[in-house]
């Protein structure tokens with residue numbers, strides 16, 4: 001199964017501590033993201049949930065220092081003395097601690113010593129002129145007048161400038177005018193924000209219940225909240241959940257990408273911050289976004305155009321020795337990273353089997369690794385169950401002492417199997433399992449040895465739960481002047497079309513008389529065909545029942561009974577070839593669960609089938625292959 005031999009994962013080497021080395025099966029995507037970051041390109045990662053989109057970005061974030069020089073900076077906000085509602089935000093290179101003393105002082109427009117000197121000289125010259133024009137007896141008075149002039153000039157200049165500066169904000173205390181540090185960035189940043197969180201992404205101005213004006217309120221520059229878009233300056237902005245990104249936010253991001261700066265304004269119209277807006281603040285970042293496959297359609301075209309790399313992550317990989325080793329590496333990582341108990345070799349093999357099952361084929365392994373991680377964690381909890389039971393048993397015991405560890409606990413294959421079969425890791429699977437359990441009580445579907453005309457068992461997968469189910473298909477023929485085909489309990493368009501096809505094909509095959517069945521003369525022009533998916537309340541919306549329906553119609557029209565010990569799945573083309581279907585392993589599992597001894601599947605699907613005991617799997621290429629196996633004549 002793996003290239004190394006071991007009894008438990010304890011014997012395997014420690015995984016690399018670097019997250020970038022821990023990413024499994026997404027080598028291409030990792031390479032592209034690294035190249036995007038190196039060359040300052042924007043990128044979007046698309047893929048199924050839990051395939052490692054966030055992990056890749058986080059891993060790249062860990063090694064950002066390796067992408068060349070970075071100039072540290074800090075961001076301060078200071079008041080705008082001309083208009084307090086337009087505070088000024090500045091990005092300053094360097095470390096805040098070093099430059100703290102040099103923080104810009106608020107200028108009260110106090111006159112400089114040079115201005116004062118000029119004023120004094122003018123004042124002295126004026127007083128000299130006065131003295132010269134005065135008679136000698138008034139000299140003393142003249143000197144006094146001159147001194148007064150000099151003093152008055154000085155006072156007027158100093159106080160007028162101070163009063164002038166404060167005219168727009170009377171009673172502001174010096175502390176209200178102090179600049180504040182909003183953010184300091186010492187190494188290249190990776191800033192993560194969810195697309196729906198507008199405040200976090202774009203920044204905001206806090207509400208001040210006291211009106212937002214000194215002396216009682218907090219001045220606007222002290223209420224600014226920097227956005228992730230600004231914190232990501234000179235680094236990476238990672239936006240996930242793009243499906244939820246409001247159009248307005250997309251426009252702001254677009255502006256930021258174009259202008260490399262964006263102002264912050266109050267976002268809540270009812271807040272005192274609503275009237276505040278800063279200057280455009282520098283925000284030169286690489287944008288990386290992520291979402292599920294269809295989410296890209298929620299983005300505006302101009303934004304999509306500005307994203308250079310569009311990367312689709314894989315959701316499965318080939319089932320090779322090398323890739324099974326990667327799954328093993330993943331198991332060890334999950335155990336070490338989450339401090340779980342170690343796993344036996346057999347349990348690891350079981351995880352590989354589940355990886356095949358979730359990939360829908362024996363040739364593939366799933367890369368929806370969050371699902372696998374959850375299964376491993378729950379299997380670990382189950383392995384610990386014995387201890388938990390013991391603790392509960394001793395809970396009421398006064399003399400209870402904490403358990404002494406009796407030997408090591410290992411996750412074994414049984415724990416893994418139990419978690420997978422119970423479906424505890426998936427809500428949809430549990431709903432489907434409950435539905436099937438309840439329905440089975442009515443014994444509507446029971447394999448038996450009594451052949452019946454027009455009755456056959458088809459196979460389906462319930463909802464998104466990944467659980468297969470058996471559906472009973474019943475066909476009845478009525479003599480009628482109004483020949484038609486009626487479909488009952490069939491909702492999906494594809495299903496309706498495929499069953500119409502089955503009906504036409506079965507009539508054609510009977511009409512040309514080439515079926516390997518006893519011949520019977522039959523007038524098809526007066527037959528009304530009723531096809532029912534009996535007691536099927538789950539939506540039948542695929543075409544995988546086409547072969548089953550076709551056989552049931554032939555049986556009903558020719559009145560030749562069908563055996564009842566098998567279930568069948570397969571799509572059909574117009575010439576009677578059986579075509580591959582999805583969810584083949586779930587369908588085989590369902591047939592086995594209901595007790596069928598045989599299951600007929602398209603031959604093309606054989607590459608997907610994961611071996612299991614207890615049921616015979618019969619591949620079929622054409623209807624002619626199947627007919628001798630299923631009719632009782």
Ligand SMILES: Nc1ncnc2c1ncn2[C@@H]1O[C@H](COP(=O)(O)OP(=O)(O)OP(=O)(O)O)[C@@H](O)[C@H]1O
Nearest residue numbers: 022023024026049050051052053054055369370373
């Ligand atoms: N390619 C991978 N390699 C290793 N571990 C993985 C990988 N993909 C997923 N995992 C495991 O699953 C967890 C969740 O993965 P992550 O959050 O990156 O998925 P995602 O694709 O971003 O999912 P979503 O679309 O739901 O946000 C990881 O922390 C890791 O344990």
